[in-house]
Amino acid sequence: MQSNSETRSWWRGAVIYQIYPRSFQDSHGDGIGDLPGITRRLEYVARLGVDAIWISPFFKSPMKDFGYDVADYRDVDPIFGTLADFDALLARAHQLGLKVMIDQVLSHTSDQHAWFQESRLSRDNPKSDWYVWAEAKSDGTPPNNWLSVFGGSAWQWDSRRRQYYLHSFLTSQPDLNFHCPAVQDALLGEVRFWCEKGVNGFRFDACNHQVHDALLRDNPPALADDGPVSTVRADNPYAMQRHLFDKSQPENLRFLERLRPLLDEFGAASIGEVGDENAPPLMALYTAEGQRLHMAYSFALLTANGSAEHIRREVERLELEIGQTGGWGCWALSNHDVPRIASRWAPAKAETLLALLLSLRGSVCLYQGEELGLPEADVPFELLQDPYGKAFWPEFKGRDGCRTPMPWQRDAVQGGFSSAAPWLPMSAAHLPLAVDVQEADATSTLHATRVLLAWRRQHPALRGGAMRFLPAPNGVLHFERSTATDRLELVFNLSDEAVTIEPFGLIPAWGWAWVSTAESIS
Structure with missing residues (x-):
């Protein structure tokens, strides 16, 4: 029998299966995946041999950024179902021995969130300082040179308050002001709500964007000898700055130290998404043992560079840093924001890449469809949904190619995903790799995935050595x-x-x- 401490440390070395709910399984016949659809497929996920699922946002949202713009932290968006549907999903997952982690987006909300709607009414209302508001310069231009990850200025003018507000991402995603104690208290309350529902953990989106420089100092330009300075594409102006002041501020550590006791109260685990120009030292600080987050999610292997030299360099860098703090990393080769690994590094070498991922020290996130060896889907411009892709087309086609629906049955309508035309097209290239096809083939990537996951479970050295x-x-x-x-x-x-x-x-x-x-x- 496991001790209580062993039960609470299930996350250390765990394999976590990421589900992008819009594209996993539609049960409503509207072309959009939903919570009952996930519940229907949980037995498939459990059979893989993973420890947990991570569900990307399903909260009430105008869906400008497909759920990463939250309008209500405590409610399910109707396209995904209801709170009762989530409760049923949670119960079924636990019956199958799966932990459940959910995405929490604390750095910003939707501009439709009630907090922002109140904040923008005036400069003296109770929530007036819950977001990052600043005066224009004397010539009417934004307060400083900060840029949005999605291109252009990170400041948007609001005519009602006659001030600019900060948005690190879309203009419809205003940044919360973590320098306001009431904001931190409110967000901890939102986390507590889901802890009390029984979730086993959280993936905290963009968690190093939570605190900005209170003095609003300009970021310096990137220098040629800095090397790679950004986690975004070189054709995005965001990569032209060193992001010293708009994110990764030391005050964020104090918030994480308030968050950790709440998580520990419920035995909930946490993964922080840390996207930074020099991420390993920050990841080590964010996961300092017992003080802040449990794990930090690495971007280092989500790049186009799949060379052995790059992988070794990045793994050793993180090992060096977390070795000094007792921290813990979490590795991934694919997710909902980058081209699929089978196309990015080595087509038709899915088994080798998966074996490598499962052999690294740390926990692992496995993205839906990765167990099938799915390549990146080709989505034509007229069917594109991603605002990031629309802004940078054609050099960058956006993130839709990794978000297309899961192929469950080769010969079924829409690959068994939905009875209706899906929100993104079912890739014809994915149908020969559908689950039912691979179930019938003992040499398939799906069978290899199950074998490799069992192999990892059998070896303590792989999980925590x-x-x-x-x-x-x-x-x-x-x-x-x-x-x-x-x-x-x-x-x-x-x-x-x-x-x-x-x-x-x-x-x-x-x-x-x-x-x-x-x-x-x-």
Whole structure:
């Protein structure tokens, strides 16, 4: 029997399956996935062998950013169902042994949220300082040079207050003012609401955007010798600044220290999305053991660079930093914001990439469809939904290509996702990879995923052991995972040529192997 401390530390080394609810399963026949649809498919998820699910936002929202613009933290948007539907989902997940984590967007709300509607009424109402308001410069221009992640100024003029408000993302997503104690209190109340419902954890979106520089100082320009300074595309002006003052402020640590006791009260785990130009030190601070968040979500492997050298460098950087704070990382190769890994790094090498992901030290997030080896879908401009993609088309097609519906049945209407035309088109390229096709094929990526997840569960070294890189030629990752009683040596050839690595022998291009060396442990 597990001890209480072991039960509460389930997140350490866990595999968390991310569900994008709009695209998982439609039960209402409106072309949009929903909570009852998720409940219907939970047995499939449980059979994979994951520990938990993370559900992207399903709260009431005008859907300008598809749920990441929250209008009511305590209610389900009607397109997804009701609070009763969520309760049923939670109960079924727990019956199947799955933990449930939900997305919480605390750094900003929708401009339709009642808090913002009140805040914008005047400069002296009870919520007047709940958002980041600032005077125009004498010439009418914004207060400083801060930029939105989605392009353009991060400031929007409001004619009623005759002031600018800050929005790090869309103009319809005003930033909350974490320098206001009442805001922090209110947000902790929203988290408590879901804790009392019985959720097992939270993924905190854009959590290093929660606090801004109170003096509103300008960001300096990015310098050529800074190297990569942004987590966004180089053709986005956001990448032209060093974001020293609009995010990642030290005061945010104090808020996280208020948040952690609340989470501990309910035994709820937390993942912080930390997107920063120099993320590892910040991730280490945000997850300092027992003080702030439990895990930090890494962007380092969500890039176009899939070389062995890049992976080793980023893993070692994070290991060095969190080793000093007792922190914990969480790795992902795909999510709802980036092109799918099967297209981004190595088409048709899904098993090797998944084995690599499951071998890294830390927890793991697995994005829906990754277990099928789905490639990025091609969504034509006329069917595009993502405002980010519309703004940067055609150089950047947005995030819709990784958000298309799950293919459940190759020959069913809309791949078994819905009886109606879905909000994004069902990809014809995905239908041959549908769940029913792969269930019938013992050599499929889906079967390989189940085997690999079982393999990870069987080895304490993979879930929580130390990690040490070993010498390897270019294009190859060679490392050891170990505990006092379990030791594995692994090799991943991420090059286009076969290589010979002892003690494994010949490793084909984009192949991998492992051996247990537990017998050598004294």
